Amino acid sequence: MIKIAIASGKGGTGKTFIATNIFNILLQNNYAAMLVDCDAEEPNALAFFKAQLTGKKEVTQQIPVINTEICNFCGKCHEYCNYNAIFILPQMKIIKVIPDLCHGCGACSVACEFEAITEKPVSLGQVTSYSLKNADCILEARMNIGVMSPVSVIKAAIKEINNKADVAILDAPPGTSCPFIQTVATADYVILVTEPTPFGHSDLRQSVETLKKINKPCGVIINRAGLGNNDVSKYLFQEKIPLLLEIQFKKEIAGLYSRGKLLSESDSSFAEQLLTVVKNIITKHGNSSHQR
Amino acid sequence: MEIAVISGKGGTGKSTISAAFATLNGKVILTDCDVDAANLYLLFNPSHKEEVIYIGGTKAKIDYSKCTNCRLCIGYCRFDAISRARDKVVISEILCDGCVLCSRICPEKAITMVANEKSRMFSGSFSNGEIVYGRLSPGEENTGKLVNMVREKAKQLSKETGIETIIIDGPPGIGCPVISSLTGTNKAVIVTEPTISGLNDLKRIRVLVKKFKLEEYVIINKSDLNDSMSSRIKKWCKENGITVAGMLPFDRKIVDALVQGKSITELYPDSTTGKKINKIWNKIIKQKR
Ligand code: SF4
Numbered sequence: 001m002i003k004i005a006i007a008s009g010k011g012g013t014g015k016t017f018i019a020t021n022i023f024n025i026l027l028q029n030n031y032a033a034m035l036v037d038c039d040a041e042e043p044n045a046l047a048f049f050k051a052q053l054t055g056k057k058e059v060t061q062q063i064p065v066i067n068t069e070i071c072n073f074c075g076k077c078h079e080y081c082n083y084n085a086i087f088i089l090p091q092m093k094i095i096k097v098i099p100d101l102c103h104g105c106g107a108c109s110v111a112c113e114f115e116a117i118t119e120k121p122v123s124l125g126q127v128t129s130y131s132l133k134n135a136d137c138i139l140e141a142r143m144n145i146g147v148m149s150p151v152s153v154i155k156a157a158i159k160e161i162n163n164k165a166d167v168a169i170l171d172a173p174p175g176t177s178c179p180f181i182q183t184v185a186t187a188d189y190v191i192l193v194t195e196p197t198p199f200g201h202s203d204l205r206q207s208v209e210t211l212k213k214i215n216k217p218c219g220v221i222i223n224r225a226g227l228g229n230n231d232v233s234k235y236l237f238q239e240k241i242p243l244l245l246e247i248q249f250k251k252e253i254a255g256l257y258s259r260g261k262l263l264s265e266s267d268s269s270f271a272e273q274l275l276t277v278v279k280n281i282i283t284k285h286g287n288s289s290h291q292r
Numbered sequence: 293m294e295i296a297v298i299s300g301k302g303g304t305g306k307s308t309i310s311a312a313f314a315t316l317n318g319k320v321i322l323t324d325c326d327v328d329a330a331n332l333y334l335l336f337n338p339s340h341k342e343e344v345i346y347i348g349g350t351k352a353k354i355d356y357s358k359c360t361n362c363r364l365c366i367g368y369c370r371f372d373a374i375s376r377a378r379d380k381v382v383i384s385e386i387l388c389d390g391c392v393l394c395s396r397i398c399p400e401k402a403i404t405m406v407a408n409e410k411s412r413m414f415s416g417s418f419s420n421g422e423i424v425y426g427r428l429s430p431g432e433e434n435t436g437k438l439v440n441m442v443r444e445k446a447k448q449l450s451k452e453t454g455i456e457t458i459i460i461d462g463p464p465g466i467g468c469p470v471i472s473s474l475t476g477t478n479k480a481v482i483v484t485e486p487t488i489s490g491l492n493d494l495k496r497i498r499v500l501v502k503k504f505k506l507e508e509y510v511i512i513n514k515s516d517l518n519d520s521m522s523s524r525i526k527k528w529c530k531e532n533g534i535t536v537a538g539m540l541p542f543d544r545k546i547v548d549a550l551v552q553g554k555s556i557t558e559l560y561p562d563s564t565t566g567k568k569i570n571k572i573w574n575k576i577i578k579q580k581r
């Protein structure tokens with residue numbers, strides 16, 4: 001199996017546009033493909049398919065529960081908690097866990113010598129699976145609103161792929177921080193989608209530098225070509241980063257996308273170009289064993 | 293007055309609109325809270341006054357001269373960051389959450405925590421006021437702490453310079469950094485676009501914004517790309533009691549200006565879009581509850 005992550009420094013450069021179209025083309029060419037929406041804060045890939053819900057898994061985190069009958073307010077748990085998630089006032093005999101700050105690391109339970117701490121699961125979000133033509137092939141990571149970090153839900157969704165496909169397309173979260181890294185670290189290859197503007201250029205550089213640090217091979221698709229300038233192409237040339245495809249800006253494409261339609265359905269030359277890009281990636285980077 | 297410009301989804305044109313707001317008449321303090329992909333400064337060539345190191349999370353590191361390979365730490369780590377590799381125990385820098393537990397329980401005291409000191413906060417002046425922004429080092433967890441630091445700096449500058457209007461360009465998403473960007477602001481401007489995902493994301497971020505009880509505005513950007521979707525969004529806003537501050541057409545001039553390192557209101561103040569943005573801004577800053 002090969003996992004290809006589709007990412008962009010900032011959201012909105014067309015990452016979901018590329019991910020959904022690649023997935024669609026792979027299905028049409030009889031690949032056992034799977035689409036995994038890892039943009040758990042704002043998952044959107046599903047809007048492009050008429051898919052059937054087939055399963056739902058809660059993603060939880062353990063949160064400590066302190067039994068104040070047993071607790072002697074020694075404060076060791078508070079000391080062990082590196083996230084300031086335990087609030088304690090020994091004189092007043094008050095101790096509280098602040099769920100929003102807790103990372104579920106379990107350090108407090110280890111710290112407590114009096115067995116005053118047990119744990120309960122709390123929901124962080126869901127991983128849902130969907131089928132198209134009776135084959136399970138879409139996974140969506142969705143973080144609950146108000147939860148601090150999407151990382152656990154993303155990891156759970158990626159785990160769920162479980163070799164059920166030959167090619168998994170990961171729609172990665174924006175940025176270059178933790179959620180992005182956790183997603184791309186599991187991939188064999190990363191397609192960065194950018195646009196030829198100063199913002200696109202600056203975000204792309206940051207993404208490329210990040211991927212270099214973790215030794216991930218990547219290539220770039222320039223979306224909305226013709227709108228800005230040549231700085232991105234020049235940069236790619238200088239850095240010897242493969243330019244996989246350029247998609248000319250057309251107002252119709254944006255309109256089509258806004259209506260939840262896939263360009264690869266109506267534009268066969270686009271579909272073919274994209275398929276060639278992906279086929280090359282699969283040939284070159286498939287089966288290469290990788291580490292997380 | 294602090295005005296947060298947010299969008300839920302990236303790429304709706306939030307930053308270009310923030311930049312346009314920042315280059316109208318009054319002086320402003322522009323605060324780029326998208327510390328994960330700060331790029332507003334690219335348009336303003338600020339004179340760099342200050343650079344402050346932000347110390348983010350720490351990562352566990354094994355000192356192999358002390359480690360006896362007892363493997364005790366592996367079972368304690370809840371983030372699957374510690375594993376066996378051939379003849380030794382290794383910690384993945386990517387997976388480590390920095391909880392310090394392994395370091396506390398290691399019988400040989402072989403694990404120490406190493407701070408990441410690569411993140412920065414910058415501030416400086418630009419033609420129309422002050423600008424503050426942060427840059428989180430790659431892979432770092434975006435806990436919102438750097439966002440808080442950036443906002444504190446903006447408030448301090450506001451006091452020092454007497455510039456009252458603070459524009460916050462928020463990060464995408466609905467997680468921690470967004471919450472940090474919204475806390476304590478007076479107004480939230482949500483920039484959306486007429487796509488299915490635009491509406492979905494608007495609904496999702498609204499749930500979050502509602503908790504803060506702010507004045508809320510929506511701007512529908514690139515509204516002419518899908519008129520029927522734009523009306524749907526407008527209708528939804530009306531039903532939910534949110535003021536639509538304005539609709540902006542798709543305009544190549546915005547990108548043209550961007551490429552020249554300028555905002556649309558700087559380069560083409562008299563264009564249709566430029567005038568519209570001016571009108572929207574006046575609506576947002578004037579309206580009082
Ligand atoms: S589980 Fe970890 S983060 Fe949560 S309260 Fe305990 S020590 Fe703190």
Ligand code: SF4
Nearest residue numbers: 071072074075077112
């Ligand atoms: S370590 Fe245990 S006994 Fe001590 S304060 Fe925490 S819960 Fe109470």
Ligand code: SF4
Nearest residue numbers: 359360362363365398
């Ligand atoms: S617990 Fe300490 S000594 Fe044992 S394997 Fe881990 S680092 Fe090495």
Ligand code: SF4
Nearest residue numbers: 369388389391392394
């Ligand atoms: S600090 Fe915590 S997360 Fe990091 S390796 Fe140690 S136990 Fe795991």
